[in-house]
Amino acid sequence: MSTYREQLRSRLAALGLIVVLMLLALLVRLWTMQVLAGDDYAAKAENNRVREISIEAPRGRIFDRNGVPLVTNRAALAVSVDPSDETVHQMIIHEQSADTSDDPTEQDITARFGALADLLGMSADDVWAAVNNSKLVALQPRVVALDVSVKVASYLSEHQDDFPGVSVGEIAVREYPQGASAAHVLGYAGQISDTALKAADMASGYEAGDIVGKTGAEAEYENVLQGDKGTRRIEVNAAGQPQRVVSEQAPVAGHDIKLTIDIKTQKVVESALQDALSEAHSQGYSSAHAGAAVALDVKTGEVLAMASAPTYDPSLFLNSITDKEWTKLTSKSSDYPLNNRAIMSGYAPASTFKAVTGLAGLHYKVTYAGKVYQCHGKWTDMGEQWPKWCWDHSGHGAITFIGGIRESCDVVFYNIGYEFYKRKKEELQAFAKKLGLGSKTQIDLPGEVTGRIPDAAWKKAFNKNYPEYQTWLPGDTVNMAIGQGDVLATPLQMATVYAGIANSGKVMRPHVLEAVLDSSGKVSRAYQPVVNATAPSSADDLKVMTQALMEAASTGTAAGAMKGLGVAVAGKTGTGQVAGKDDYAWYVCFAPAEDPKYAVAVLIEQGGHGGSVAGPAARQIVAQLLGLKVEQVHATDNSR
Numbered sequence: 001m002s003t004y005r006e007q008l009r010s011r012l013a014a015l016g017l018i019v020v021l022m023l024l025a026l027l028v029r030l031w032t033m034q035v036l037a038g039d040d041y042a043a044k045a046e047n048n049r050v051r052e053i054s055i056e057a058p059r060g061r062i063f064d065r066n067g068v069p070l071v072t073n074r075a076a077l078a079v080s081v082d083p084s085d086e087t088v089h090q091m092i093i094h095e096q097s098a099d100t101s102d103d104p105t106e107q108d109i110t111a112r113f114g115a116l117a118d119l120l121g122m123s124a125d126d127v128w129a130a131v132n133n134s135k136l137v138a139l140q141p142r143v144v145a146l147d148v149s150v151k152v153a154s155y156l157s158e159h160q161d162d163f164p165g166v167s168v169g170e171i172a173v174r175e176y177p178q179g180a181s182a183a184h185v186l187g188y189a190g191q192i193s194d195t196a197l198k199a200a201d202m203a204s205g206y207e208a209g210d211i212v213g214k215t216g217a218e219a220e221y222e223n224v225l226q227g228d229k230g231t232r233r234i235e236v237n238a239a240g241q242p243q244r245v246v247s248e249q250a251p252v253a254g255h256d257i258k259l260t261i262d263i264k265t266q267k268v269v270e271s272a273l274q275d276a277l278s279e280a281h282s283q284g285y286s287s288a289h290a291g292a293a294v295a296l297d298v299k300t301g302e303v304l305a306m307a308s309a310p311t312y313d314p315s316l317f318l319n320s321i322t323d324k325e326w327t328k329l330t331s332k333s334s335d336y337p338l339n340n341r342a343i344m345s346g347y348a349p350a351s352t353f354k355a356v357t358g359l360a361g362l363h364y365k366v367t368y369a370g371k372v373y374q375c376h377g378k379w380t381d382m383g384e385q386w387p388k389w390c391w392d393h394s395g396h397g398a399i400t401f402i403g404g405i406r407e408s409c410d411v412v413f414y415n416i417g418y419e420f421y422k423r424k425k426e427e428l429q430a431f432a433k434k435l436g437l438g439s440k441t442q443i444d445l446p447g448e449v450t451g452r453i454p455d456a457a458w459k460k461a462f463n464k465n466y467p468e469y470q471t472w473l474p475g476d477t478v479n480m481a482i483g484q485g486d487v488l489a490t491p492l493q494m495a496t497v498y499a500g501i502a503n504s505g506k507v508m509r510p511h512v513l514e515a516v517l518d519s520s521g522k523v524s525r526a527y528q529p530v531v532n533a534t535a536p537s538s539a540d541d542l543k544v545m546t547q548a549l550m551e552a553a554s555t556g557t558a559a560g561a562m563k564g565l566g567v568a569v570a571g572k573t574g575t576g577q578v579a580g581k582d583d584y585a586w587y588v589c590f591a592p593a594e595d596p597k598y599a600v601a602v603l604i605e606q607g608g609h610g611g612s613v614a615g616p617a618a619r620q621i622v623a624q625l626l627g628l629k630v631e632q633v634h635a636t637d638n639s640r
Contacts, residue, residue, distance in 0.1 A: 056171070056172070056210075056211070056229060056251065057226070057227025057228055057229050057251035057252055057253055057254060058073045058172045058227060058251070058253040058254065059073060059172075059174070059189065059211070059225045059226060059227065059253075059254045060224060060225040060226075060227070060253065060254030060255045060256045060257060061073065061256045061257075062186060062217060062218075062225075062256070062257055062258075062259060063256065063257070063258045063259065064258070064259055064261045064262060064263040064266075065258065065259065065260055065261060065262050065302075065304075065514055066262065066263075067258070068178075068263050069177050069178075070176070070177070070178055070181075070182060070186055070259065070261070070263065071174055071175070071176060071186055071218075072174075072175045072177060073172040073173065073174065073175060074172070074173060074175040075170040075171070075172060076146055076147045076170065076171060076172075076173045076318075077146075077147065077148045077149075077150070077153045077168060077169075077170060078143050078145065078146050078147075078148070078168070078169055078170070078171045079116075079120060079143070079144055079145040079148055079152075079153075079156065079166065079167075079168055080141035080142060080143050080144065080166070080167050080168075080169060081116075081127070081130075081131045081141065081142045081144055081165050081166055081167075082141055082142075082165040082166075082167065083131065083141070083142055084165075085164055085165025087112060087164070087165070088112070088131060088165050091104045091108065091109075091112065091128075091132070104128070106125075109124050109125060109128045110124045112124075112128075113127040113128055113131070115162065115163070116144075116163055116166060119152060119155065119156070120144070120145045120148065120152065122144070122145065126144075127144050130142050130143065130144040131144065133208075133209070141167070141169075143171070145319075146171075146173065146318060146319040147173070147318065147319065148168070153168045156168050173318050174188075174189055174314070174315070174318060175315075176313075176314055176315055178263055178267075179313070180311055180312065180313045180314065180315075181263065181266055181267055181270060182261055182263065182266050182305075182306075182307075183216075183311050183312055183313065183314050184215075184216060184306065184307070184308045184311065184340035184342070185216055185217060185259070185261060185266075185303070185306050185340075185445065185512055186216050186217055186218060186314060187213060187214060187215035187216020187217055187218035187219055187220075187314070188213075188214055188215055188216070188218060188314035188316075188317040189211050189212060189213050189214060189218050189317065190211065190212070190214050190317045190321075191209055191210070191211060191212075192206055192208070192209070192210045192211075192212045196212065205228075205229060212226065213225060213226075214317070215338070215446065215447070216340075216445060216446070217257070217259065217444075217445065217512060217513070219446050220444050220445055220446055220512075220513075221257055221444075221513065221516075224254065224255045224257060224516055225254040225255065225257065226254050227251055227252050227253045227254035228251060228252040229251050233248070253519075255516050255517060255518065255519075255524070256516075256517040256521070257513060257514075257515070257516050257517065258513075258514045258515045258516075258517060258523075259512050259513060259514055260297075260302035260303050260304060260511065260512055260513070260514045260527075261303065261304065261305060261306070261512060262304050262305065264624070265295060265304050265305045265621070265624050265625060266304075266305040266306075266307065268305075268620060268621060268624040268630055269293050269295060269305040269306075269307045269621050269624075270307045270309075270311075271620070272293065272602070272617040272618075272620040272621055272632075273291055273292075273293050273307050273309050273602070273604075273617060274309065275616070275617060275620070275632050276291060276585070276602065276604050276607065276613050276614060276616065276617035277289065277291060277309065277604060277607070279607075279612070279613050279616065279617075279634070280585065280604055280606070280607035280608055280613045283608050283609075283612065283613070284608075285582050285606055285607055285608045285613075287581070287582055287606040288582070288604055288605065288606045288607040288608070288613075289309075289310065289335050289605070289606075290308075290309055290310060290335045290341060290604075290605040291308075291309050291341065291602070291603055291604040291605055291607065292306075292307065292308045292309070292340075292341035292342040292345070292491045292601075292602075292603050293305070293306070293307050293342070293491065293600070293601065293602045293603070293617065293618075293621065294306050294307075294342050294491050294492050294495045294600065294601045295495075295598060295599070295600050295621055295625060296495050296496065296499050296508075296510060296598065296599045296600075297597065297598060298499040298500075298502040298503045298508070298590060298596050298597060298598060298599050299503060299508070299529075299597070300508060300529045301496075301499070301508030301509050301510045301511055301529055301530070301532075302510075302511065302514070303443070303510050303511065303512045304598070304625065305621070306340075306342050306343075306492070306512075307342070308339065308340045308341040308342050309341075310334065310335050310337040311337055312329055312337040312338060316329075340445070340447060341490075341491070341603070341605075342490065342491045342492050343441075343443060343445060343447060343448040343449070343490050343491075343492050344447045344448065344449055344490075345449070345490060346449050346450075346451045346452060346488030346489060346490055347488060347489065347490070347491075347576060347584060347586075347603060347605075348483055348484050348485075348487060348488060348576040348577070348578065348584070349483040349487065349488075349489045349494055349574060349576070349586065350482070350483040350484065350574030350575055350576035350577070350584065350586050350610070351408045351410075351482060351483055351572060351573060351574040351575065351586070351610070351639075352483060352494055352498075352572045352573070352574035352586045352587075352588045352601075352610075353480075353481075353482065353483025353487065353489070353494075353574070354404075354405060354408065354413050354481075354482065354483065354572060355405070355497070355498065355501065355545060355549065355572055355588075356428075356431065356432050356435060356437070356497060357413055357416055357417065357428060357480075357481045357482070357483075358401065358404075358405060358413075358416070358545055358548065359431065359501070359535065359537050359541060359542075359545055360420070360427060360428050360431035360432070361401075361416045361419075361420075362537065362541040362544060362545070363431060363536055363537050363538075363541055364420075364423075364427050364431075366416055366419045366420060366423075367401050367416055367419075368401065369400070369401055369402055369544045369547075369548075370400055370401070370402075371400060371401045372398050372399065372400055373398075373399055373400070373401070373404065373409070373411060373412045373415055374397070374398055374399075374411075375390055375392075375395045375396035375397060375398075375399055375409050375411035375412065376395040376397075376411075377389060377390050377392060377393040377394050377395035377411075378390075378393070378395075379410075379411045379414045379415075381414070381415070381418055382418065382474050382475065382478070386475060388410070388414055388475075388478065389410070390409055390410040390411045391408065391410055391575075391639050392407075392409070392639070395411075396409045396411070399411075399412060401548070402544070402547065402548040402551060405545075405548035405549060405551070405552055405556075405572070406548060406551040406552045406555065406556035406557075407552075407556055407557065407639070408552070408556070408557045408572070408573060408639045410482050413481045413482045414478050414481065414482070416481055417477045417478040417479075417480060417481025417482070418474060418477070418478055418481075420477050420481070421474045421476075421477035421478065422474075426455050426456065428477065428480065428481065429453050429454070429455045429480075431535075431536070432453045432487075433453055434533060434534070434535060434536055435497050435500060435507060435533055435535055436493065436496060436497065436500070436507050436532050436533040437451060437453050437487075437489055437493055437497065438450060438451055438452055438453030439451075441490075441492055441493060441496055441509060441510050441532060442509055442532065443492065443509070443510045443511060443512070444511050444512055444513050445512060448490070448492075449490060451488045451489045451490055451493050452486060452487060452488040453487060454476065454480065454485065454486035454487060455472070456472035458486075459471075459472050459476065459486070460472075483574060483576070484576070484577060491601045491602070491603045492510060492601070494586075494588045494601045495510075495588060495599050495600065495601035496508070496510055496532070496599070497588075498570075498571075498588045498589065498590050498599045498601070499590060499596075499599035500533065500534075500535055501535070501542060501545055501546065501549075501570075501590070502546075502570070502590035502596030502599060503596065504539070504542065505534055505535035505536075505537050505542060506531050506533075506534055506535075507531070507532045507533040507534065507535070508529055508530065508531060508532060509529070509530040509531070509532040511527055511529075511530075513527050514526070514527055515527065546570050546593060549570035549571055549572055549589070549593070550568055550569070550570045550593045552570075552571060552572055552573070553568075553569040553570060553571045553589060553593075554568070554569075557572075557573040557610070557611045557637050557639040558571055558572075558573050558587065558589075558610075558611045558615045558635075558637070559611075559635075560611060560612070560615070560633075560634075560635025560636055560637065561587070561611055561612070561615030561616045561618070561619050561633065561635040561637075562615070562619055563633070563635075564633075565619060565622070565623065565628065566628060567591055567592045567593075567622070567626055567628065568591070568592055568593040568594060569589050569590075569591045569592075569593055569619075569622060570589060570590055570591070570593040570596075571587060571588060571589025571590070571591075571600075571615075571618065572587070572588055572589070573586065573587055573609070573610030573611040573614070573615060573637060573639060574586030574587070574588070574610045574614075575608070575609050575610050575639065578606075581606050582606035582607075582608060583606070583607075583608055583609065584603065584604065584605055584606060584607060585602075585603070585604040585607035585608050585609055585610045585612075585613040585614040586601075586602070586603055586610045586614050587600075587601070587602045587610045587611070587614035587615040587617070587618040588600070588601045588602075588618075589618055589622065591622045591625070591626065592626070597625070597626075598622065598625045598626075600618045600621045600622055600625075601618075602614040602615075602617045602618045602621070604617075609637040609639070610637060610639075611635055611636070611637025611639065612634075612635045612636050612637040615635060615637065616632060616633050616634065616635055619633060620632065
């Protein structure tokens, strides 16, 4: 039996072994930390001591085709609150903690920010909301007011002690030298959304609060206009408050871009659009509040002007837009001014589509230039139970195919559409699609819709829950032949179709970018024209259609609008019928007819007749493009 001393010795030995093992483990751990992971721990310590914040880079500027500035940057006075200020820092910590008992009360917020809010014309809650933005980097100054007056800035500077943590500085904001002109083409910029931030590639470097393009060219060319951020490394104390700037890397401004837009033409187009709306009102169409117009170079697809009414002022988005302003911009009562109707809205193209139907008829030998039709006003070839009327109920009598275009005779095109239906090959639809209709033009602007060229398959799918409406009927093709029924096209699509007729059948892809510029202002990347589609029409067919469209402009339904212009125009009126609404006014053309350079499309929602409302607006645009006298004329047109 062992003695007590022996038992104690064995226990001490075991304890000694445990101590040795613990010391060895500690030594191994220290060796691992200092040798193997020393750099990592040093970096973590450095990160705890040094914080990095981003310095915004100025966005690239936007110019028109002649170098006229459309969007630039300017220095604006901004009031910021430093989140590391002791009282602000504590309020933020309490607000963002799990314990809600210490959350700042209304009284706390008013006491801290009430005087600043009164000076800025804001509420204390609005100031606090900007300061307590958990999405921003911890030391990032919180901008609470932009574009403050010099008087306010001076007061804050002179009373710095009364406003701890508040500073006034200059930041770059977007400026629009041309006002609201070309707003839908240019678009606007604003703070990146949570959705966009989550979807952004890690390499993009986007952070909460960054300003990005939201619509228009600002959004389409975001990767070009957005510059490279700079960085500022700041040493902080144990409480996280800044002590000194360790290092700083300057930001690099984004690239400038040049657009195809000609701002002088753009302003004429916008003015012409307003004149057309006023003319519609004078003719009794009081619901005419919206429309769109486009001008293209037929050879290159360059968009020389694109306007949509109503419009908006992109400078509204320089600071955080108010709920009231946003509601107004997105409400039905305001006619959705943010929508670019030139590319985002599809309309029944009405009689402007007769150029498509006519070319298809010529191509498939359904008709020919001199073919004579009999128009008695009422057309009953599908049966007496399904009569259709020409816009001229008294009838045009004997009229040729070319006369049908000139006078916009519906009966001529009812006959052509009915012949297409009886052939059972959907040739009219196929031809329209070869001109690019029913598909996006792929213009370099976001939000474009496809439009629609309906066929039997579409109708069956569209009415999948209503079997009784699934069958494609003769009336479907007949209605389509005059641009009614279920066919839809945007003003831009119709402009490209007429540009294609003018360009020997080649439909060019429309585009707004002309070039990306380098830091010295030289072209680093130029846009290369692309052929979007090619009409299968022969040169003779295109010649026949051009002749017919010239007669429509000179002696037909648009004669009053184009009278005295001094240049031959090839164009077609359209008066779209929409259930429950006034007629939509269209005019699409190209000029000069003998040597085409430009195509123009004008659409006025609920504007009445194409020849008396849209036609005169198109005349002004054509005159501007060709260097002629721009004047508003008054014309009459009772056709469709």
